[in-house]
Amino acid sequence: MLDTLTVCPVDGCDWRMLESEIQFEADRSFGPTLEDAINAMARGRASALERHIRAHLATHDLTDFVRTIRRLEQDLYNAGPTGIRPHAVEQQPTTP
Numbered sequence: 001m002l003d004t005l006t007v008c009p010v011d012g013c014d015w016r017m018l019e020s021e022i023q024f025e026a027d028r029s030f031g032p033t034l035e036d037a038i039n040a041m042a043r044g045r046a047s048a049l050e051r052h053i054r055a056h057l058a059t060h061d062l063t064d065f066v067r068t069i070r071r072l073e074q075d076l077y078n079a080g081p082t083g084i085r086p087h088a089v090e091q092q093p094t095t096p
């Protein structure tokens with residue numbers, strides 16, 4: 001079985017969470033089909049995952065996110081045009 005590892009995107013933070021470590025409850029108000037039950041389980045899992053991620057991100061100050069974004073901007077600048085994904089280059093404004 002595959003497991004999803006979620007890592008914190010903030011520089012200097014080593015918080016990690018495996019999806020298999022999360023306890024969740026499926027929504028019990030699903031319909032009569034197997035698909036309904038599977039969808040309810042997926043909603044319960046997604047909701048629990050989001051709750052854990054939000055709880056962790058709330059431990060950071062806004063300055064942590066700003067510092068990380070500035071570092072990423074600097075990395076992109078230092079990489080130059082070849083370091084930018086092709087679709088991102090296409091979205092850059094063009095000069096006439």
Ligand SMILES: [Zn+2]
Nearest residue numbers: 008010013015
């Ligand atoms: Zn973090």
